[in-house]
Amino acid sequence: MALDASVSSTCHFVRVFPYQPERTAKQPQVPQAPLGFPPLEKDWLCEFETFPSADERATLFSHLFRPLKPDARLRHKALMIFHGQSEHSGRYVHVPHYVKDTVGSVYALDHRGHGRSTGIWGHVPHFDRFADDLALAVRRYHNFLTQEYGEAEIHLLGHSMGGLITLRALLLYPNLPIASVTLSAPMLELAFKVPKLKEMAGRMFYRFFPFLPLPTEPMDQIISRDKNVVFAYQRDPYNHGLASSGFYFTYLEVLEDTLARGAELAYPILLQLPMRDQIINSKATEAFYRTWQGSNKKLIPYDDLFHEIYNEPEKPIVFGDLIEWIKAHSTELPT
Numbered sequence: 001m002a003l004d005a006s007v008s009s010t011c012h013f014v015r016v017f018p019y020q021p022e023r024t025a026k027q028p029q030v031p032q033a034p035l036g037f038p039p040l041e042k043d044w045l046c047e048f049e050t051f052p053s054a055d056e057r058a059t060l061f062s063h064l065f066r067p068l069k070p071d072a073r074l075r076h077k078a079l080m081i082f083h084g085q086s087e088h089s090g091r092y093v094h095v096p097h098y099v100k101d102t103v104g105s106v107y108a109l110d111h112r113g114h115g116r117s118t119g120i121w122g123h124v125p126h127f128d129r130f131a132d133d134l135a136l137a138v139r140r141y142h143n144f145l146t147q148e149y150g151e152a153e154i155h156l157l158g159h160s161m162g163g164l165i166t167l168r169a170l171l172l173y174p175n176l177p178i179a180s181v182t183l184s185a186p187m188l189e190l191a192f193k194v195p196k197l198k199e200m201a202g203r204m205f206y207r208f209f210p211f212l213p214l215p216t217e218p219m220d221q222i223i224s225r226d227k228n229v230v231f232a233y234q235r236d237p238y239n240h241g242l243a244s245s246g247f248y249f250t251y252l253e254v255l256e257d258t259l260a261r262g263a264e265l266a267y268p269i270l271l272q273l274p275m276r277d278q279i280i281n282s283k284a285t286e287a288f289y290r291t292w293q294g295s296n297k298k299l300i301p302y303d304d305l306f307h308e309i310y311n312e313p314e315k316p317i318v319f320g321d322l323i324e325w326i327k328a329h330s331t332e333l334p335t
Helices: 095-099 128-149 161-172 196-208 227-234 245-259 282-289 315-328
Strands: 044-052 059-067 077-082 105-110 153-159 180-184 213-215 242-244 269-274 297-302
Touching (some): 077 161, 153 161, 196 213, 242 245, 282 297
Parallel strands (some): 077 105, 153 180
Antiparallel strands (some): 213 242
């Protein structure tokens, strides 16, 4: 789907409410990190915006984290995060703690059918509509930074489903204004087989009710070795654990196309792979990495980590690798 440049426009952010769970009418509130994680930096704002999706069939929600007093050397540099299946942008509230000396803002989008974005939970008419929305979000935030500061430098981080969405956007929109890409356990080949009975039922639903969400395989116990992460995930009302047949079968369609087009990936890409991932087949992802023709690529395996590497006990190491990659593809940063 081609994006009309005039549709991209720019962003308009509003501050969220402070975290007061007893005041349910005041929404959205500042997201809360799992126990033991760093909270949002005290001198950083949490804001949000909503805007129409690329096909104007959904309203997308995004969080923006940025300092009250932006550093003139960093303010135009941004990390844009695209989350995984069944989760949402609020789960990345701890990221600014680690990247605050590398970028001037962290932007995190809720994909349609996820988090606070509208749409049937777990459903998308076609998987590539996610990529259209990503491209739109990038262009809008690029416009915003350029209008605010006269320049923009955007780095992408796509996790799991967000990693595949990022790959699709790179293939469908090869001229996106981005400086670097990082993929965390991108959702390529699954590490488990979908039960035959469920797949048969899914095909029937795909024919008649492609929008109907169905429960996915339980993932909560295998996302991280940190029990506080699992506890927080299980109690988060925005983690829905649903996927429609329309989502699943168009995911398989774009997966096949993506795996056949590795040679087209020309952006600088860091691939971070947890080798104890029980959700995504890391060995298959590694094999796909070897098909990329560009020289500006890097693979970092993490032998003992589960799927959500940015939520593992070793996350400072993982963030350090991300920061090193961003700095290598950034204009000069202060030392």
